[in-house]
Amino acid sequence: MKTLVIRTGARLTIRAIATGTDENGRDKCPTLRFFQDQAAVRAAELDKLGALLSETADNGPPHDDKKFKDLPGTDKIYEFKTSGGLRLLCFWDEGSLIVCTHGYLKGAQKAPKNEIQRAERFKRDYFQAKQDGGLIHAEPKRQSLR
DSSP, rough: OOOEEEEOOOOOOOEEEEEEEEEOOOEEOOHHHHHHHHHHTOHHHHHHHHHHHHHHHHHHHSSSSSTTEEETTSSSSSSEEOSEEEEEEEEETTEEEEEEEEEOOSSSSSOOOOHHHHHHHHHHHHHHHHHHHHOOEEOOOOOOOO
């Protein structure tokens, strides 16, 4: 398993899980794919999410449930949130690393179970790869949200 840097700041590094490579050798990353899918139709919200990630990398996660929160009833899965409905699921590794799993559009009051289960599956796979020595942290590179 591989992770890609999304943001690096004074306090934290934010990475995203890559699930493999495509036929052209490019990383398949659900988080970056979500950013690309939203860029044309929700550019302003994507800019807000990018600013939130940068702010979090520099200052730590906001103490505001409207921007970042622990999802109750999960295996310590968190979500970054924008007021326009973009959601980015993540978890912590070590003290200064947040690992993003994937994003989705809010459609209901609660995070959908299938999205939570997907994030928990990515988290299990991540820590298994880490334990087995198969986790690769790609070279630092700021990823554009658009």
